[in-house]
Amino acid sequence: MSSLDFYNFDVVVVGAGHAGVEAALAAARLGARTALLTMSCDTVAQMSCNPAIGGVAKGQIVREIDALGGEMGRIIDATGIQFRMLNSGKGPAMHSPRAQADKKAYQFEMKWRVEQQENLSLRQELVEGLETQNGKITGVRVAGGTSYTAKTVILTTGTFLKAIMHTGETQSEGGRAGEKSAHGISGQLLGLGFELQRFKTGTPARINGRTIDFSKCEPQPGDDHPQPFSYLTDKITQTQMDCHLTATTPEMHALIQANLSRAPMYSGQIESTGPRYCPSIEDKVVRFADKSSHQIFLEPEGRNTLEYYCNGISTSLPRDVQDRMIRMIPGLENSDIMRFGYAVEYDFAPPTQLFATMETRRIEGLYFAGQLNGTTGYEEAAGQGLLAGINAALKVAGRKPFILDRSQAYLGVLVDDLVTKGVDEPYRMFTSRAEYRMLLRQDNADRRLTPLGIELGTVCSERAAKLKTHEEEILRAQAAIMNTRHQGNTLEEWLRRPEIGWSDVEKMSPELAQLAVSDLCKRHVEIEVQYAGYIRRQEAEIAKLQKVDSVRIPATFSFSGVPQLRHEAREKLGKLQPTTVGQASRVSGITPADIAVLMMYIRAGEKSENTSSE
Ligand SMILES: Cc1cc2nc3c(=O)[nH]c(=O)nc-3n(C[C@H](O)[C@H](O)[C@H](O)COP(=O)(O)OP(=O)(O)OC[C@H]3O[C@@H](n4cnc5c(N)ncnc54)[C@H](O)[C@@H]3O)c2cc1C
Known part of the structure; x- marks a missing residue:
């Protein structure tokens, strides 16, 4: 290797945060020479x-990252200190794994894997x-003037970016x-013609x-049977730590109200938009003025530290106010x-400037x-990060891009929302954003995505073998409940009753109780039987929509050349250049009538192309 090769890569990833590490690992695993x-x-x-x-919804994303060969699930399984399945009392589409992390252990474990x-x-x-030539990236320049050449940069x-705290x-x-x-x-980026905006x-x-009086707080233990995030982890064996619950007080709310003029969000010092669903305590006190108390979760930051994170009272109020308000909370008096x-304001790039890759x-x-x-x-x-890393490596290898659609994964919903609709506040995932959430469950991410990972090459042989075993177990479990009868009905028919679960049908049949299949398999088959009606309906909807959704819009298609399209539609579609009719239909402000016109034009174009080639 010549010394120049140390600065010459297929993929350069800038930033080793949560996006950067997944991007770099995925690209490297696909064979691209990668620098992080x-x-x-x-x-x-x-x-x-x-x-x-x-x-909620984020746990499903972690399962999907894992199913595609990403790292986040395995690292949190190894370093988590408390595991809970949120919404376990609700329907299976809502079940969402969450874990407290040992923050430092998580970092070290990820760095080790990298x-x-x-x-x-x-x-x-x-x-x-960034270094570019004729509209293409060629590398990056680092402090001190050294350049790295790269075929792709993430x-x-x-x-x-231009961050102020x-x-x-x-x-x-x-x-x-x-x-x-x-x-x-x-x-x-501005010089290259990108648009940038500010969020906070x-x-x-x-x-x-050591200074928290936990006797005044309510303990919040983890689950008795903690479930792992990764399909590669058999069992969570580490001991779990408790979180604790306390709450804000009317006295604290009065102090915050009295000091609002000193809060950067209210004094005009910060003008950018923050996450609506993760508001600061000053925001909560103003927006929900009728509430005299808000919950605070005291979350340990690790096993080898006494540092506790006060979840629920994010703030950028001045230090002297924080000093007083924190001590008005039960358990935190001393x-x-x-x-x-603190709050941070930073530049972001509106994501409608991206393709779905x-x-x-x-x-x-x-x-x-x-x-x-x-x-x-x-x-x-x-x-x-995972999707960008995969696509950058595929581009370098001259392979076709990898794009997930909304019916395949939360990751598909995430990217489609970003590149099609854009954002007007920091975007976080919710189950309500996914129209097919009954199909996009945390228990089946491996069945949905691991086969795609195997085809891509992002998935290790151990994971592929696990999926094969899982599929075989599901077939055996399904056959067993269809072929075994109890009091005249098959076990499958019994399982369809909402009050009957897998453990009940096991009691009806000693053979079923002997069936050597995993708990995940049992739960999966139980859900698929009990929710078969919903699942079939969503699958039928997808099949219907896919007919329109998958109609491709040629890259050279000129929206301005369609006079029947409304001016707003021509402008928005022209700017965004959607690649399918489905994507066009999801652009904000685009009506079914616009889509009908578009379909007519595309079909007419296809016909004339077919005739001229005959
Ligand atoms: C104060 C604060 C509060 C937050 N609150 C919340 C919250 O309440 N809820 C929530 O969901 N999320 C919150 N977040 C956001 C959360 O941290 C991010 O969503 C997440 O970390 C984003 O991951 P990322 O990989 O995009 O970026 P980051 O995790 O920020 O990683 C970026 C990486 O890039 C590196 N980097 C940046 N520029 C360069 C450069 N020029 N050269 C080399 N390296 C570079 C940085 O050192 C860093 O390692 C908060 C973040 C901050 C800072």
């Missing part, structure tokens, strides 16, 4: 905010510029407490657990604040993933 360049090797996969992975990966170089570099710079009237530069802000890239997000104070809360429309070979695209959350970032 990041400001500090000590902050790989750092959790900037809450020490937890998963949650370091071990063939084809992947992790380097501490501050990227200051930017995953998170909250760091706020605590009360105090402002400082940085994408995260104690870290720098990234300059250079924003100006250059915030984080609460961290407290020393608490020692280790880190104060995460490649930018403006510069060939340049991809964006993660918070840079206006999303919020580790899981949303990791999912985008």
Whole structure:
């Protein structure tokens, strides 16, 4: 290898946050020579905010990342300190795994996996510029002037672009407490014709657990039978830690109200939009003025630290106000604040500037993933990173791109929402965003996606073998319940009754109880039987929609050349250049009538093409 080769890669990933690590691992596993360049090797996969992975809809995303060969699920299984299945009392589409993480252990474990990966170089570099030629990316320039050449570049710079942190009237530069802000890239993106906007997000104070009076708080234990995130993990064996529940008080709300003029969001110091579904405590006190109390979860940040994260009171109020308000909370009267809360404002690139491969429309070979695209959350970032990494490596290899649709995965919903609708506030995933959520369950992500991962080459042989065993077990379990009778009915018929579960039908048949299949298989077959009606209906809907959805719009199609389209539709579709009629139909403001006109034109174009080639 010549010394130049140390600076010459197929894929360069900028930023080793949650998006960056998945992008780099996926690209390297697909055989691309990959470099992961990041400001500090000590902050790989750092959790900037809450020490937890998963949650409603986010847990499903982690299962999907895992099913495609990504890393997040395996790392949280290895380093989690408390596991819970949220919404387990609701229907199966809502079941969502969540785990508290040992924050530092999570980082170290992820860094270790990155370091071990063939084809992947992790380097501490501050990227200051992008290098392009004739509308194509050719590399990046790092602090000190060294250049890396690359066939593709994936930017995953998170909250760091021109980032400013706020605590009360105090402002400082940085994408995260104690870290720098990234300059250079924003100006250059603007110069290349990209649009950038500003969002904000915030984080609460961290407290020393030695100074918390837990007797005044309610313990929140994990599940008795914790379920892993990864299909490769057989069992969670580590002991679990409790979280604790406390709440804000009317006295604290009055203090916040009295100091609103000093809160950057209310004083006008911050003008950008924050995550509506993750509001600061000052926002909650104003928006829900009739509520005298809000829950606070005290979450341990790890096994080897006493630091506790105060989930529910994210704030950018000044330090002196935080000092007083925290001590108005039951259990925290004498608490020692280790880190104060703050808000951060940063540049993001509206994601309608991307193709569904995460490649930018403006510069060939340049991809964006993660918070840079206006999303919020580790899981949303990791999912985008994985898809961008896969697509960058496929492009280098001259292979066809990998795009998931809305009926296949939450990841498909995520990307389609981003590139088609764009964002007007930090985007997080909800189950309600997925129209086929009965099919996109956490229990079946492997059956939906691992076969695609096998075809792509992102999935290891162990995972492929596990899926094969799982499929065989499902067939055996299905055959057993169809062929075994109890009091005149098959066990399948018994299982269809809502009050009957797998453990009940096992009691009806000793042979079934002896069947050697996994708990996941039993649960899966139970859901598929009990919800067969819903599942069939959603599958029929997908089949119907796919006829329209999959009609391709030629890359050369000129929307301005369709006079029957309304002016707004011509303008929006022309700007976005959707690649299918389905995508066009989901652009905000596009009506069924616009789609009917579009279909007519595309069909007419296809006909004339067919006739001329006859
Ligand atoms: C204060 C704060 C509060 C937050 N609150 C929440 C919340 O309440 N809920 C929630 O879901 N999410 C929250 N987040 C967001 C969450 O941290 C992100 O969604 C997630 O980390 C995004 O992952 P990412 O990989 O896109 O970016 P990040 O995790 O931010 O990683 C970006 C990486 O890129 C590196 N980098 C950036 N620029 C350069 C450069 N020029 N050269 C080299 N390396 C570079 C950085 O060092 C970092 O390692 C918060 C973030 C912050 C900072």
